[in-house]
Amino acid sequence: xxxxxxxxxxxxxxxxxxxxxxxxxxxxxxxxxxxxxxxxxxxxxxxxxxxxxxxxxxxxxxxxxxxxxxxxxxxxxxxxxxxxxxxxxxxxxxxxxxxxxxxxxxxxxxxxxxxxxxxxxxxxxxxxxxxxxxxxxxxxxxxxxxxxxxxxxxxxxxxxxxxxxxxxxxxxxxxxxxxxxxxxxxxxxxxxxxxxxxxxxxxxxxxxxxxxxxxxxxxxxxxxxxxxxxxxxxxxxxxx
Numbered sequence: 389x390x391x392x393x394x395x396x397x398x399x400x401x402x403x404x405x406x407x408x409x410x411x412x413x414x415x416x417x418x419x420x421x422x423x424x425x426x427x428x429x430x431x432x433x434x435x436x437x438x439x440x441x442x443x444x445x446x447x448x449x450x451x452x453x454x455x456x457x458x459x460x461x462x463x464x465x466x467x468x469x470x471x472x473x474x475x476x477x478x479x480x481x482x483x484x485x486x487x488x489x490x491x492x493x494x495x496x497x498x499x500x501x502x503x504x505x506x507x508x509x510x511x512x513x514x515x516x517x518x519x520x521x522x523x524x525x526x527x528x529x530x531x532x533x534x535x536x537x538x539x540x541x542x543x544x545x546x547x548x549x550x551x552x553x554x555x556x557x558x559x560x561x562x563x564x565x566x567x568x569x570x571x572x573x574x575x576x577x578x579x580x581x582x583x584x585x586x587x588x589x590x591x592x593x594x595x596x597x598x599x600x601x602x603x604x605x606x607x608x609x610x611x612x613x614x615x616x617x618x619x620x621x622x623x624x625x626x627x628x
Contacts, residue, residue: 416543427538428623459546
């Protein structure tokens with residue numbers, strides 16, 4: 389009888405976590421569709437009514453995810469990162485850049501999956517360290533600067549994650565403003581300099597980029613890095 393009670397309790401916990409995870413993806417999707425327009429965020433509107441964002445992050449604090457379910461784990465933390473960034477901006481809004489806020493990435497903590505973490509630790513320890521072969525994280529984690537690839541107005545979800553990761557990486561690496569090409573000279577985002585180790589595991593940066601490029605870069609291209617644009621990725625679309 390005792391064993392049966394334990395089994396029922398464990399099943400109840402698992403079902404609870406599963407439902408909470410599902411709720412998180414659904415609510416994240418609703419939030420992003422409401423406040424993201426053409427790769428930018430309507431921070432003013434979120435500031436005006438922060439209740440939905442706070443609801444989503446409250447759910448995120450209660451979710452439990454495991455690397456044993458990698459698609460769910462990755463999807464949860466990608467969304468959690470992007471939502472936490474928005475919360476960090478809104479808490480200090482109006483600002484012109486996330487860098488205007490001291491400790492924005494390395495000090496401010498967010499309660500995600502029952503643990504307090506900074507944005508830097510979320511990106512570098514929870515995601516990059518656990519999945520070192522997944523360089524596409526850099527094209528879906530959005531730091532609130534215009535230099536980042538654009539945020540999308542939908543949640544990353546386990547059943548569509550691979551398609552979404554591929555789509556956003558292809559989009560970024562074929563964007564002439566993100567990869568700037570002049571004959572054999574190629575200017576790359578600072579992302580490629582800061583996280584170079586992620587892009588050269590199986591060749592050069594050019595090799596990595598060409599896996600996603602429609603118009604391939606010269607293998608002997610002269611590579612440099614252009615200045616990162618930290619201006620806020622804000623839209624004035626507003627639903628107010």
